[in-house]
Amino acid sequence: MGPLNSEKPASRSWISALLCALVLQACAASFAYAAAEDGYNVLRWGGDSEGGFPFMFPNPKNHDELIGFEVDIVDELARHLGKKTVYVNNAWDNLIPGLTRGLYDMAINGLEVTPEHEEAVNFSIPYYKTFLQLAVRKENNDISDLESCRGKIVGTLKESYAQMVLEELGDVEIRTYIVEANTYEDLQNGRIDAALFDSPIAIYSAGFNPEIKFVGPPIGEITYAIAVTKENGALLRDINEALVQLRDSGKLREIYDRWNLWSPLMAAEFNDYSPRAVEMTRYNEWAEAHRPEITLSARLKRYAGFLPDFARAAVITMEVSITAMLIAILLGLALAITRVFAPKWAALSAAAFVEFMRGTPVLIQLFFIFYGLPNVGIKLSPFWAGAVGLGLNYAAYEAEIYRAGLFAIPSTQWEAALALGMTRLQAMREVILPQAMRVVIPPITNDFISLLKDSSLVSIITMVDLTKAYGQLAATYYDYFGPGIMVAFIYLLIGLPFVKFSRYAERRLAEQDKGGKRGHDNNFYRMSARWR
Amino acid sequence: MVNLPEESLIVIKNLCKSFDDDADILNGISINIKKGDLVSIIGPSGCGKSTLLRCLNCLELIDSGYLRVGNVELRRDRPDKRPDDVMLDAAHKIRGEVGMVFQGYNNLFPHKTVLQNVMLAPVVVKKMNAEEARETAMKQLKKVGLAEYSNKYPSTLSGGESQRAAIARALAMNPKVMLYDEPTSALDPVLVGEVLQVMKDLDSEGMTQIIVTHEMQFARDASDYIVFLDKGEIVECDDGDALFANPRSPRTREFLRHFTGMAVAC
Numbered sequence: 129m130g131p132l133n134s135e136k137p138a139s140r141s142w143i144s145a146l147l148c149a150l151v152l153q154a155c156a157a158s159f160a161y162a163a164a165e166d167g168y169n170v171l172r173w174g175g176d177s178e179g180g181f182p183f184m185f186p187n188p189k190n191h192d193e194l195i196g197f198e199v200d201i202v203d204e205l206a207r208h209l210g211k212k213t214v215y216v217n218n219a220w221d222n223l224i225p226g227l228t229r230g231l232y233d234m235a236i237n238g239l240e241v242t243p244e245h246e247e248a249v250n251f252s253i254p255y256y257k258t259f260l261q262l263a264v265r266k267e268n269n270d271i272s273d274l275e276s277c278r279g280k281i282v283g284t285l286k287e288s289y290a291q292m293v294l295e296e297l298g299d300v301e302i303r304t305y306i307v308e309a310n311t312y313e314d315l316q317n318g319r320i321d322a323a324l325f326d327s328p329i330a331i332y333s334a335g336f337n338p339e340i341k342f343v344g345p346p347i348g349e350i351t352y353a354i355a356v357t358k359e360n361g362a363l364l365r366d367i368n369e370a371l372v373q374l375r376d377s378g379k380l381r382e383i384y385d386r387w388n389l390w391s392p393l394m395a396a397e398f399n400d401y402s403p404r405a406v407e408m409t410r411y412n413e414w415a416e417a418h419r420p421e422i423t424l425s426a427r428l429k430r431y432a433g434f435l436p437d438f439a440r441a442a443v444i445t446m447e448v449s450i451t452a453m454l455i456a457i458l459l460g461l462a463l464a465i466t467r468v469f470a471p472k473w474a475a476l477s478a479a480a481f482v483e484f485m486r487g488t489p490v491l492i493q494l495f496f497i498f499y500g501l502p503n504v505g506i507k508l509s510p511f512w513a514g515a516v517g518l519g520l521n522y523a524a525y526e527a528e529i530y531r532a533g534l535f536a537i538p539s540t541q542w543e544a545a546l547a548l549g550m551t552r553l554q555a556m557r558e559v560i561l562p563q564a565m566r567v568v569i570p571p572i573t574n575d576f577i578s579l580l581k582d583s584s585l586v587s588i589i590t591m592v593d594l595t596k597a598y599g600q601l602a603a604t605y606y607d608y609f610g611p612g613i614m615v616a617f618i619y620l621l622i623g624l625p626f627v628k629f630s631r632y633a634e635r636r637l638a639e640q641d642k643g644g645k646r647g648h649d650n651n652f653y654r655m656s657a658r659w660r
Numbered sequence: 661m662v663n664l665p666e667e668s669l670i671v672i673k674n675l676c677k678s679f680d681d682d683a684d685i686l687n688g689i690s691i692n693i694k695k696g697d698l699v700s701i702i703g704p705s706g707c708g709k710s711t712l713l714r715c716l717n718c719l720e721l722i723d724s725g726y727l728r729v730g731n732v733e734l735r736r737d738r739p740d741k742r743p744d745d746v747m748l749d750a751a752h753k754i755r756g757e758v759g760m761v762f763q764g765y766n767n768l769f770p771h772k773t774v775l776q777n778v779m780l781a782p783v784v785v786k787k788m789n790a791e792e793a794r795e796t797a798m799k800q801l802k803k804v805g806l807a808e809y810s811n812k813y814p815s816t817l818s819g820g821e822s823q824r825a826a827i828a829r830a831l832a833m834n835p836k837v838m839l840y841d842e843p844t845s846a847l848d849p850v851l852v853g854e855v856l857q858v859m860k861d862l863d864s865e866g867m868t869q870i871i872v873t874h875e876m877q878f879a880r881d882a883s884d885y886i887v888f889l890d891k892g893e894i895v896e897c898d899d900g901d902a903l904f905a906n907p908r909s910p911r912t913r914e915f916l917r918h919f920t921g922m923a924v925a926c
Contacts, residue, residue, distance in 0.1 A: 540762060547760040548833055
């Protein structure tokens, strides 16, 4: 009954989607999809652009383009199904929750078929099978297979099959990473003794690196498949049919050859022992771009190429931060006034809100708003989920600042205003708030800069902000140094106008209070008196 | 409509006010004040004279009794019951009829210039347009001798100038009566005179004024009569010379002796 059935005309999808939304909470997720424009001939697929090579990653030559063997598979799949593809970016950890939330119709990004995953979603037939590959430094002769890893430090991807294998082996010091590039960097630097990864990752991380060698036989077996929601049986059937045909027509084999991902395991799986038919062009491009030791000018040119990406991400960061700050300032003001002036029950509720928002991690609040609230029918876009989440959190802090500001104004000011015949509201607006505002500008600026940095958390709810852009580019180029400096400077630049504004406001305040004479400035504290 | 017996501008009957901590208590104050009077209230610290003034302005709502300013009445006989809207409304109206100048000199709004301080209430409360409010404000500032200070911020003024600006600010609302709560107590002695002079000028213009003060000489010379308050009661009420030269109550005598004695000691 799911409205995701692509064969249905749009109007019927609408109706059934509406029915679903009314009847079944669980179907609420489908609603947005069905309502989306061109709903029924679009294939919305989710992946993580930071998910890594060679699965999917930004093209080093053009960061707007997502490439990878999985991207090629999705393209072939969509062509076969006669649909247009729409890519939805999401953090790898959240691909499955995002799927059940209805952000996209299918998820593909090295998703392994595990019992836990199968409880939440349905999987297609495998499109790729691979194994774990052990890698060590080229001079290391202690480690030759999995057994010999005992007593050593081995790095791998967090919550992956490889981690499980290592845990079962026991007596191994496991270091888990979120970004695979970091693991091989640490391997080369000697921070770890070996790296255990899915073979494709190993090939693309270190296959071209003369400092690292692959050792040992294939370990285990990993099966990658496409995830679809439990409700969407029709799409699953379509995908499976398409995968079979792409396999039999040799289209999949071509993709794997181009990406240098064909292996004896795959030959057995596809029952195809023929020699390679196409060159591994994609792999060669990659290896070419990632050979270590590029010249300084090439590096600087590459950094210049990052600027448009960072500029776009900076706009996102600013949009989220400014919207969140506006929410925080207005809601914070309402909270503070409620706490100070409203009847007791309202004041207590406001206090409870403040304590709750301050007392719980903003990360959890964001997760809850984005992935949790759809369960009760509240579905916010990533932008609004981020802005509202950060806004609510910071409103609690702003409320406390305002409250302190209100109490900083002497009661004689209240009395003077009331004695002139003003109502409480007029006294508040004309006399108390303007003065309180001046007191709170410095701490609010401080909070805004803090918010600017906290906005990096929105990357966990699928937005590509500055921090996410940094992660993507750094992982693509294996370079955390230059882009790190760049992104730090951009954060500073964004924060600068607010610092300037705060200084200006403080100076004006001092001029009024001290009658044009500067107050205690730095020179006051530097005056030449003895310390002791 | 209220009829006005004896043409009193202010009528206080059996006014009672106490606080939780029993610091200031008023025990049934009754007094009538005629239009144009200048009344000084004197008494020892804690006698309730500031509280009386704040009750007159409804900054403190009375516990019980009757209060009339102009033709606005406020009556309360159940101190245990929360004040109702009628009472709060009357209190607000009375505040509109009464101008008040406080003790200390930091009661001006520090974020506004002197002129803006004086203009604010007419614009906000009376919805006067800015041009008219500016004219009124400048007139009042001229009256207190601060016309050329109009664009200064309060932090640049001396204590005496601040108090004069505060008087101008209150006058701009065209009040029926002006209240002063120890207006000169925080001032440098040399600045006291300029503030008192403003009050004398206002008196000659026919303004009704009530002053809580420790300036005995001023009270004696300028007041139409003096009220001596002690332990929340009006002990004596007489014109200045009579009260100072020939106090009837032993409590008044005691207070005056103490006060002049201290003055001599200084």
